[in-house]
Amino acid sequence: MFVRRILIAAGLLALAPLASALPDGRELYVKHCNACHQTEGAGGIGLPLTGTKLHDVSDAYLIDSIRNGRPGRVMPAFQEMSDAQVNAIVRFLRERSGTQSAEFDPAPLDGDAGRGEQLFANNCIACHGEDGTGEGKGTGVTLSRERSFLVMPPAISNPGFQAAASDRQIRQIIRVGREQSGMPAFGKQGLSEQDLNDLVAYVRVLGERAAESRPEPVSDGELSHVYESPYDFETTVNNVKQAIVGANFRNFPDRYLEQGMIDEFSVNKRQVGIRFCNFKELYGMIAIEPRLGVVLPCRVTIMEREDGQVILVTPNLNVVSRWFNNDELVDLWAGMEEIFTEIIEEATL
């Protein structure tokens, strides 16, 4: 008996370092997930991760979702994390929500996508949208903004969701609904098992369409654009301001590049940021991407070099927009990039 106790104690001692070496799921959650999904998982910029949300999904789904994110929908891909770290986050989510992994047979379902399309139009389209990207603009419950839903219906056509969710998990969610988010339990609303299978088949078709329609990646773009002005500093500044007004934007007060960081007598007054905005568009953009303030307002920086040459510098919005993993922003800023180019062309004609 005594020998057995000693052996058990020794075994526990040997395992102790292993246990302490396990990644701390809560700490990882706070570091990587908390900012969007909120401390208690209530959601915010990201979707809620509460018990009712996690009850009907598998651990494999959560792991895939963390690993691959939701391309173009704010949620990034955490591909640098180790398996142990991802598992620790999932373990933490399970412990916090008091749920267990829902296990699903990975075998595909046999459904008729044609019938599914009609069922989708009748039952799902109002929330998930015609293309399955979810209702309205943006994602999550961004910025505590008023929404017609508690949360944004997930983008079920998103390649990340499509890869993570098995057919049977999708069917189960359609069957039992999402009480917290207002999604009805269609299994109780008269849809048969075959109807559910047909719906899943159509959700897969939406996924294929969505993957084909994503914006092309821009990986080799320049960080910013630098233009030489044929005019002197003052003329260039005035031309840019006029071009901004001509493009239906409002000029903000100018700010020298060094202003507020160097005493006012030493500030280089031949480096100025011409800042502009259109409030309606600004708030529309923030609705789409609540973190956008980190690159706003729009600005053309005009600088006179030591040799007297005046240059204009603008950010490359096609590059910047991709930092947010938000396709709606990518589309919107492709248009803004054209406006920037027009302003510069107008000012430097």
Added chain:
Amino acid sequence: MLRKLIAAALLLLAGSASADTMLMTRVMMKAEIAFEYLVTSIEEHGYSVAHVQTCDTGMGDFGYKSDFYRVVFFGKGEEVRSISKTHPEFAAYMPMKIAVVAERGETVMSVVNPLTFNQYYPDDEKMKVQFGRWYNDIQSMFRDVQKAAGDKVAVASLD
């Protein structure tokens, strides 16, 4: 199974942004207070707050509930002067900006991760060191605000 494999293949083609283009932190503290702690920490790290942009005025008219959205512009004068001379193209990204947004009595702070710029300066060790310094300083600022909010886990996660 085949459908899921196709979906996985499409996902590879789709490509998702990596997790580190933005630095974000959530503080369990009201935005007005978190903002003050952030400004103090920015200054304690040797930076000057160049400007604060108030974006929340009129947001209610556009259907927002959030009542606090500020952007803090900050930098070190000598760094801005030096970089704008050697790398004028980078003037578009100076000074740095942290967005401070209220969300249900908590605060979300976001900033472009300075290390994101590394890829545009693959052979410029000086700029990479600069970006690394900014990254460390911003993490330290976030840590200060988390400490003020008394969140030991959040502080540990930023270490």
